[in-house]
Amino acid sequence: MNDTRFTYTLRLADDLLVLSHRLSEWCGHGPVLEEDIALTNRALDHLGEARNLLQYAGQVEGQGRSDDDLAFLRNERQYRNVKLVEQPNGDYAHTIARSFLFDAYHLPLMQALLKSKDEQLVAIAGKAVKEATYHLRHSSEWMVRFGDGTDESHQRAQTALDDLWTFTGELFVEDDVQKELEKAGIAPASGPIKAAFDSTVNEVLKEATLKRPEDGFMAEGGRDGRHTEHLGYILAEMQYLQRAYPGAEW
Amino acid sequence: MITKERILELLDYVKDPEIPVINVLELGVVRQVEVGPDGKAIVSITPTYTGCPAMDVMAADIRKELLEAGVPAVEVKQVLSPAWTTDWITEEGKRKLKEFGIAPPEKTADIRALKGAAPVVTCPHCGSTDTVMLSPFGSTACKALWKCNACQEPFDQFKCL
Numbered sequence: 001m002n003d004t005r006f007t008y009t010l011r012l013a014d015d016l017l018v019l020s021h022r023l024s025e026w027c028g029h030g031p032v033l034e035e036d037i038a039l040t041n042r043a044l045d046h047l048g049e050a051r052n053l054l055q056y057a058g059q060v061e062g063q064g065r066s067d068d069d070l071a072f073l074r075n076e077r078q079y080r081n082v083k084l085v086e087q088p089n090g091d092y093a094h095t096i097a098r099s100f101l102f103d104a105y106h107l108p109l110m111q112a113l114l115k116s117k118d119e120q121l122v123a124i125a126g127k128a129v130k131e132a133t134y135h136l137r138h139s140s141e142w143m144v145r146f147g148d149g150t151d152e153s154h155q156r157a158q159t160a161l162d163d164l165w166t167f168t169g170e171l172f173v174e175d176d177v178q179k180e181l182e183k184a185g186i187a188p189a190s191g192p193i194k195a196a197f198d199s200t201v202n203e204v205l206k207e208a209t210l211k212r213p214e215d216g217f218m219a220e221g222g223r224d225g226r227h228t229e230h231l232g233y234i235l236a237e238m239q240y241l242q243r244a245y246p247g248a249e250w
Numbered sequence: 251m252i253t254k255e256r257i258l259e260l261l262d263y264v265k266d267p268e269i270p271v272i273n274v275l276e277l278g279v280v281r282q283v284e285v286g287p288d289g290k291a292i293v294s295i296t297p298t299y300t301g302c303p304a305m306d307v308m309a310a311d312i313r314k315e316l317l318e319a320g321v322p323a324v325e326v327k328q329v330l331s332p333a334w335t336t337d338w339i340t341e342e343g344k345r346k347l348k349e350f351g352i353a354p355p356e357k358t359a360d361i362r363a364l365k366g367a368a369p370v371v372t373c374p375h376c377g378s379t380d381t382v383m384l385s386p387f388g389s390t391a392c393k394a395l396w397k398c399n400a401c402q403e404p405f406d407q408f409k410c411l
Contacts, residue, residue, distance in 0.1 A: 048301025
């Protein structure tokens, strides 16, 4: 039970840590100043939440590992994030679409976690839910602006959605870890979260005049540590300092 | 032996490093102050935003302020629940924010603000309510960027949370 709780907490944390890293790659490169600031703000929110979750994961595991140990000293097979968040930034439509699909899942997940039997997860979700509300609003507004904008922006947003859709199935995977914790009242059921995701996506895409991609082949494996090639490069950059100079402090 | 009242007096001097006109009590991040049997000061703080880098600085500043005042030992604990809300910023804190040029947050009781309906934000410079949000993300995690249509000045707004 503690093993599965550890894995589950890592899954929550790693999604945010990896997405935070991706968004921070935009720092100094944003298309306009306000968006540069918005993405780095979001990266910071995700990182803070990831930190809380990693600290908690370390406590659950009980081996004395800190949040830094878990972030910097695990290899890619030990990362439990979905493949969606490790996908490259691409153009701005790709970056926004990736965050939009994640936000549409993350907000209802955090809302549902407020009813978890795990008190610490409830406390972390209590903070996260407020920030996630802002995040979804930000990415939704840009989806509409792109989709209902020029032919060029519409086309780019549609391409981004089509490219990323295959990674959305994994957000709602019902495996043994998920089922065991669902039964224990710790993890919320995927069904209602999927329903909330669908409703947000449908509503925003309709306003954006974008077409919801068909559910085809859905990529899986990230939750078990099988990732796309991109994660290795992210970790190489993120972990370099601690690997090269173990225990280095700022 | 230090008293709880004395600790609170000292905390008055610990400012938010990013908004140096307001102290940690006015910001509402200090949730509890206790004195241990050995005279140790235990201060519980709650983060404003989960990733706010100012929290570590505030914890260090609280420790420094109390140790320098002769408190033998200090522990700063972080508590996450209940989650911080802008409603905990004191009236005095809100007044100071406004004087500093930051529009203070609205009440979260007005939940429309959090849900995204346009809140009425008063320009801290000229007092006009003819204002427009430029970006929901500002110079720090807790602020949004606004512009006043009357005096044309941009300003920060403390986001309602």
